[in-house]
Amino acid sequence: MGTDKKLNPNWKQRITEIGKNNFELEEMIRLGFFEMNKSSQAKFDELAKEQNSILSSISHSEKEITTLQLEIKEAQDNEKLLTEIRKKRIQQSLSKRLERKIKKREKKRIDHVLDKQKRLRTPPFLGRGVSGKLEYENGCDDRLGLKNLPILRDLQDLSDNLDLKLGDISWLSYHREVSTVDHYKRFKVPKRNGKDRLISAPKPKLKLAQTWVNQVILNNLEPENEAMAYRPGKNILHNALQHSDHGTIIRMDLKDFFPSIQFPRVRGLFHSMGYSSGIASVLALLCTDSEKKEIEFESQKQYVSVGPRVLPQGSPTSPAISNLLASQLDKRIRGYLKSIDSNWSYTRYADDLVLSHPDKNIEVGRLLAYLDNVIHDEGFIVNQTKTIIMRSPHRQMVTGLVMSKNGPRIQKKYLRNVRAMLHNTKKEISHGQAILNIDEIKGKLAFIKMVMPGYFKKLIQNHEWLYQ
Numbered sequence: 001m002g003t004d005k006k007l008n009p010n011w012k013q014r015i016t017e018i019g020k021n022n023f024e025l026e027e028m029i030r031l032g033f034f035e036m037n038k039s040s041q042a043k044f045d046e047l048a049k050e051q052n053s054i055l056s057s058i059s060h061s062e063k064e065i066t067t068l069q070l071e072i073k074e075a076q077d078n079e080k081l082l083t084e085i086r087k088k089r090i091q092q093s094l095s096k097r098l099e100r101k102i103k104k105r106e107k108k109r110i111d112h113v114l115d116k117q118k119r120l121r122t123p124p125f126l127g128r129g130v131s132g133k134l135e136y137e138n139g140c141d142d143r144l145g146l147k148n149l150p151i152l153r154d155l156q157d158l159s160d161n162l163d164l165k166l167g168d169i170s171w172l173s174y175h176r177e178v179s180t181v182d183h184y185k186r187f188k189v190p191k192r193n194g195k196d197r198l199i200s201a202p203k204p205k206l207k208l209a210q211t212w213v214n215q216v217i218l219n220n221l222e223p224e225n226e227a228m229a230y231r232p233g234k235n236i237l238h239n240a241l242q243h244s245d246h247g248t249i250i251r252m253d254l255k256d257f258f259p260s261i262q263f264p265r266v267r268g269l270f271h272s273m274g275y276s277s278g279i280a281s282v283l284a285l286l287c288t289d290s291e292k293k294e295i296e297f298e299s300q301k302q303y304v305s306v307g308p309r310v311l312p313q314g315s316p317t318s319p320a321i322s323n324l325l326a327s328q329l330d331k332r333i334r335g336y337l338k339s340i341d342s343n344w345s346y347t348r349y350a351d352d353l354v355l356s357h358p359d360k361n362i363e364v365g366r367l368l369a370y371l372d373n374v375i376h377d378e379g380f381i382v383n384q385t386k387t388i389i390m391r392s393p394h395r396q397m398v399t400g401l402v403m404s405k406n407g408p409r410i411q412k413k414y415l416r417n418v419r420a421m422l423h424n425t426k427k428e429i430s431h432g433q434a435i436l437n438i439d440e441i442k443g444k445l446a447f448i449k450m451v452m453p454g455y456f457k458k459l460i461q462n463h464e465w466l467y468q
Helices: 011-018 020-031 038-121 141-146 155-162 166-173 204-220 236-241 263-273 277-287 318-325 327-340 365-377 412-430 438-451 453-459
Strands: 184-190 196-202 248-253 289-297 300-310 345-349 352-357 388-391
Touching: 011 020, 011 038, 038 155, 038 166, 155 166, 155 204, 155 277, 166 204, 166 277, 184 289, 196 204, 204 277, 204 318, 236 345, 248 365, 263 277, 263 300, 263 318, 318 327, 327 345, 327 352, 327 365, 352 365, 412 438, 412 453, 438 453
Parallel strands: none
Antiparallel strands: 184 196, 248 352, 248 388, 289 300, 345 352
């Protein structure tokens, strides 16, 4: 037998193809260890074929299993990846939510700060009874420009001009019915009728604000020519000279002149200048005040507002405001006098109205009735007890000066008092005593010099000590 006795060189592959047992049987047959007939050979071939089919199926299944395992692994990896993606997305969502929360909180804080600043610049409320017209968009810059008045659109502009903090403006202008702070020093001075006059002097910060308002705003506006008080170059002498050598002089007094001018009228005055109703309200609040009653509550001083806000006596702004608010009154009286008799003269020194006519017998009944009506119509009150009609040759007085043919003169009683002061002071000097009232003396002499310069020259003769 010519069979190759060597082992099949492809034995590994063959074992894989037909299996170990079949490979051994095949090799035993090939090597001649036993012979198979045709029937056995066919059966062997059939079994080998079947086994090959099974092995092929197993191999295919193993490949499918391997593929499935790979797919499962890939799926597991994908799930892990999806899990990581979900975690990242959750973290991103939380981060964005936190970021939105922080942004919202910061926006709320910024909005609060901006709202606070806006409320300081354009306060919507400044106290009960005074906050009804706090609008800041209805001003007229053109009108202000024509009058050479400062442009003030909000409290920041006012703060910059006053050189005061923004919060100070609100603090000074806020109307409180009860407060632990009073912006005025209040004291009383005696009046000639024996009663007291309440003086309200503003404290430093408020005085600074009022002085600026007076100098920069009010002094740029001229009252009517008939207004003789509180004006540069005008005094009681100028007032009296308008009525010199007139046969009939009528003197009328406005009752509670400053206190009769309340907050709404002052606000209206500033608004008419061109300022918005909001700025006009703030300016009016700075220039008005209500009378205060001091009480003590829980060992602390409290200041309770008594009555409405009015022009305080002692404020730098009150004189100019009163003159401007009385302008319409002055115009109406002047127009009426011109319409009835051009010989009538009219002046107003603060609350003191003086009318005069050359004719000592002129009828005044109709005129007095008109004056009562127009004064009331303009928001003032006539002090009926002080209305006086003075006809020559009887004594006539205008703003404290005696009217004479030679012009206004100082009352004799006043002159005698000054002469006595000079005499007594000179005697004290001769005895080596110090002069304590020199300022008072010089003040009285300055008044005499203004009204009666000739008499002044004679009076100071032999009083050289005055100029030492």
